[in-house]
Amino acid sequence: MSKDQELLESLASGEYEYGFSTDIEMEMAPRGLNEDTIRYISAKKNEPEWLLEWRLKALTRFLQMEMPHWQSFDLPEIDFQAISYFAAPKKKQLNSLDEVDPELLDTFAKLGIPLNEQKILSGVAVDVVFDSVSVATTFKAKLAEKGVIFCSFGEAVQNHPELIKKYLGTVVPAGDNIFAALNSAVFSDGSFAYIPKGVRCPMELSTYFRINAMNSGQFERTLIVAEEGSYVSYLEGCTAPMRDENQLHAAVVELIALDDAEIKYSTVQNWYPGDKDGKGGVYNFVTKRGICKGNNSKISWTQVETGSAITWKYPGVILKGDNSSGEFYSVAMTRHHKAADTGTKMIHLGKNTKSRIISKGISAGKSQNSYRGLVSIGPNAENARNFTQCDSLLIGDKCGAHTFPYIESKNSSSIVEHEATTSKIAEDQIFYLNQRGIDTEKAVALIVNGYAREVLNNLPMEFAVEAQKLLAISLDGSVG
Amino acid sequence: MLNINDLQASVEGKEILKGISLRVNAGEIHAIMGPNGSGKSTLASVLAGKESYEVTGGNVLFEGKDLIEMAPEDRAREGLFLAFQYPVEIPGVSNINFLKTAITEIRAYKGLPPLSSREFMNLLKEKQELVELKTSLVNRSLNEGFSGGEKKRNEILQLAMLDPKLAILDETDSGLDIDALRIVANGVNKLRTENNAFMLITHYQRLLDYIVPDFVHILYDGKIIKSGTKELALELEEKGYDWVKEELSVQASHSL
Numbered sequence: 001m002s003k004d005q006e007l008l009e010s011l012a013s014g015e016y017e018y019g020f021s022t023d024i025e026m027e028m029a030p031r032g033l034n035e036d037t038i039r040y041i042s043a044k045k046n047e048p049e050w051l052l053e054w055r056l057k058a059l060t061r062f063l064q065m066e067m068p069h070w071q072s073f074d075l076p077e078i079d080f081q082a083i084s085y086f087a088a089p090k091k092k093q094l095n096s097l098d099e100v101d102p103e104l105l106d107t108f109a110k111l112g113i114p115l116n117e118q119k120i121l122s123g124v125a126v127d128v129v130f131d132s133v134s135v136a137t138t139f140k141a142k143l144a145e146k147g148v149i150f151c152s153f154g155e156a157v158q159n160h161p162e163l164i165k166k167y168l169g170t171v172v173p174a175g176d177n178i179f180a181a182l183n184s185a186v187f188s189d190g191s192f193a194y195i196p197k198g199v200r201c202p203m204e205l206s207t208y209f210r211i212n213a214m215n216s217g218q219f220e221r222t223l224i225v226a227e228e229g230s231y232v233s234y235l236e237g238c239t240a241p242m243r244d245e246n247q248l249h250a251a252v253v254e255l256i257a258l259d260d261a262e263i264k265y266s267t268v269q270n271w272y273p274g275d276k277d278g279k280g281g282v283y284n285f286v287t288k289r290g291i292c293k294g295n296n297s298k299i300s301w302t303q304v305e306t307g308s309a310i311t312w313k314y315p316g317v318i319l320k321g322d323n324s325s326g327e328f329y330s331v332a333m334t335r336h337h338k339a340a341d342t343g344t345k346m347i348h349l350g351k352n353t354k355s356r357i358i359s360k361g362i363s364a365g366k367s368q369n370s371y372r373g374l375v376s377i378g379p380n381a382e383n384a385r386n387f388t389q390c391d392s393l394l395i396g397d398k399c400g401a402h403t404f405p406y407i408e409s410k411n412s413s414s415i416v417e418h419e420a421t422t423s424k425i426a427e428d429q430i431f432y433l434n435q436r437g438i439d440t441e442k443a444v445a446l447i448v449n450g451y452a453r454e455v456l457n458n459l460p461m462e463f464a465v466e467a468q469k470l471l472a473i474s475l476d477g478s479v480g
Numbered sequence: 481m482l483n484i485n486d487l488q489a490s491v492e493g494k495e496i497l498k499g500i501s502l503r504v505n506a507g508e509i510h511a512i513m514g515p516n517g518s519g520k521s522t523l524a525s526v527l528a529g530k531e532s533y534e535v536t537g538g539n540v541l542f543e544g545k546d547l548i549e550m551a552p553e554d555r556a557r558e559g560l561f562l563a564f565q566y567p568v569e570i571p572g573v574s575n576i577n578f579l580k581t582a583i584t585e586i587r588a589y590k591g592l593p594p595l596s597s598r599e600f601m602n603l604l605k606e607k608q609e610l611v612e613l614k615t616s617l618v619n620r621s622l623n624e625g626f627s628g629g630e631k632k633r634n635e636i637l638q639l640a641m642l643d644p645k646l647a648i649l650d651e652t653d654s655g656l657d658i659d660a661l662r663i664v665a666n667g668v669n670k671l672r673t674e675n676n677a678f679m680l681i682t683h684y685q686r687l688l689d690y691i692v693p694d695f696v697h698i699l700y701d702g703k704i705i706k707s708g709t710k711e712l713a714l715e716l717e718e719k720g721y722d723w724v725k726e727e728l729s730v731q732a733s734h735s736l
């Protein structure tokens with residue numbers, strides 16, 4: 001059809017804004033994956049023997065595992081020997097922000113993440129991971145007053161080994177899936193947060209990830225422990241330069257909520273998606289899982305996924321404690337030749353456990369967008385409740401949306417509800433907005449943001465605005 | 481202000497407007513009447529720039545500019561407003577956010593800076609009182625779940641907010657209860673100035689009791705077959721369309 005259609009298509013093929021790279025002296029592990037690689041990483045990070053052993057075991061598991069075949073997209077061949085598993089800016093061991101390489105500060109300023117505490121969004125503490133290492137964590141002292149630990153994973157291994165040893169791999173075991181095994185073997189850095197009993201974390205915690213080095217992957221681990229009656233809201237953001245080759249991002253996130261604790265975890269993912277012909281882009285293969293270990297605990301995942309060539313992840317919650325609840329709010333946008341196969345797993349084990357899933361897929365261009373979700377009700381999960389709503393919005397007629405809900409119920413007192421809709425942006429809606437002086441590009445952004453509203457409303461204020469802009473920019477044909 | 485000259489338009493290859501000429505000056509109110517399917521909404525859509533309608537002949541000048549050449553959003557920014565017969569719902573987009581975006585875009589086109597939040601809210605409050613629209617509706621998503629009458633009133637709120645030069649109201653009166661009709665009509669009367677103009681598409685004389693038109697036109701099978709003053713609407717109400725049709729065929733046979 002018509003001009004509108006053409007416009008829609010050009011909108012869906014906008015360029016990536018964060019595609020610049022930083023020229024900085026790097027220390028990189030030789031390419032390849034074997035025991036020596038693991039020992040190199042572990043030594044670089046000055047790790048205790050038990051952690052090296054743990055990594056080596058994970059490597060053994062990884063080597064025994066095969067690539068999955070059930071996903072809805074064509075999984076490209078990944079040459080694990082061609083990747084460098086460790087890349088770090090040369091200057092390390094920083095004592096304060098003043099020591100951060102100005103080139104790096106510049107990079108993050110360009111990304112809209114000022115690391116200078118005076119300039120930073122008030123009320124948000126940021127840990128910044130550049131390739132394989134955490135380069136800065138802000139507001140540490142202020143958090144320490146409340147007993148909150150927020151630092152890089154590497155630092156936590158040095159300073160709080162007992163906590164790491166107690167919780168590492170308890171929610172996502174090394175053998176969970178092939179990418180979790182890979183991460184467990186080679187993970188480099190990431191963030192650690194610990195909220196003590198009864199403490200409401202005084203500010204938003206956030207980690208900002210950036211892949212910069214060529215031929216490298218990013219394999220970070222995040223571990224968050226919320227003790228009894230505590231509360232924390234955590235946000236991660238991600239970007240990468242434009243590179244012709246694909247980059248692998250295989251992260252693991254583990255969340256642990258004890259009695260009456262609440263963890264809110266939000267992601268705004270904007271890795272480089274590849275160009276409009278499908279060349280390059282980040283493979284975002286991530287394992288994220290939380291456990292509501294204690295009674296009355298709550299874990300909530302919110303994700304806004306606008307980037308990556310392939311997004312493949314199922315942030316889930318194991319609802320072990322009685323009366324615990326899990327939530328999953330997702331907006332996944334695909335365009336060009338991108339694919340997303342994402343959703344959640346809600347595993348109900350305790351009594352009166354509740355879960356709520358709101359998934360909003362947006363597909364444009366020639367992309368494929370799948371929701372895949374598991375709701376499992378165990379035999380002891382008396383009165384478990386789930387509500388799932390899965391909406392798909394199609395922009396243009398060359399894209400696809402698919403829904404794969406899996407429901408397993410072993411308790412007859414449970415109630416599982418599933419609703420699904422597929423819609424298109426109607427030409428009448430665009431014309432209506434045009435008639436009020438709003439051009440088609442802005443009209444589409446307005447409609448898409450309206451469609452995603454329920455999910456965006458779950459993001460912390462500062463980031464809701466960012467995410468809204470990101471959705472608009474990702475659709476925008478004219479923003480460079 | 482608006483000069484329509486022998487306008488012809490078709491949709492999906494079917495000719496619907498078959499040569500319409502009409503002149504609307506500032507300060508005037510024109511009523512357009514005609515049986516179902518005669519092309520009234522089509523005329524409104526063509527003027528507003530709906531893409532599925534193809535202009536096959538004639539031309540339209542709006543304030544001296546070629547309207548047909550303009551993108552729909554530019555026609556709106558130039559001051560043409562259409563209150564839709566069937567306003568669409570846009571879920572999740574708040575009425576306020578939408579109005580603010582529209583006003584900002586229109587002002588930007590004229591080289592004006594955006595209104596401050598305070599200026600905007602003051603304007604909204606004033607106009608909301610004019611059309612007596614409940615705040616709860618203004619705060620909701622754009623038309624989502626609005627009743628038929630509420631949608632129509634929301635169109636008039638937008639009209640009041642955007643303050644266009646030419647407003648085309650496509651059957652804004654149908655579906656309104658008698659109180660709402662009075663409120664909408666009063667709103668239009670208050671918004672009316674020397675410098676703007678209205679085109680009211682309607683089936684009912686009732687509306688014209690409240691908003692007195694300067695001219696009444698009867699559209700039939702894609703053509704304006706009769707024009708007159710407000711008395712024409714009364715005559716039409718009394719005698720029905722058959723009367724105009726008969727007159728038409730008499731004329732036709734004369735000209736043979």
Ligand SMILES: Nc1ncnc2c1ncn2[C@@H]1O[C@H](COP(=O)(O)OP(=O)(O)OP(=O)(O)O)[C@@H](O)[C@H]1O
Nearest residue numbers: 491492496514515516517518519520521522523532
């Ligand atoms: N998109 C379309 N495709 C096919 N036919 C159309 C389309 N739009 C309008 N028409 C036809 O054009 C003719 C005029 O329609 P229009 O909506 O302009 O009538 P109207 O005068 O507004 O009628 P009403 O009083 O019922 O609102 C009708 O026969 C209608 O079926």
Ligand SMILES: [Mg+2]
Nearest residue numbers: 520521522565
């Ligand atoms: Mg009509």
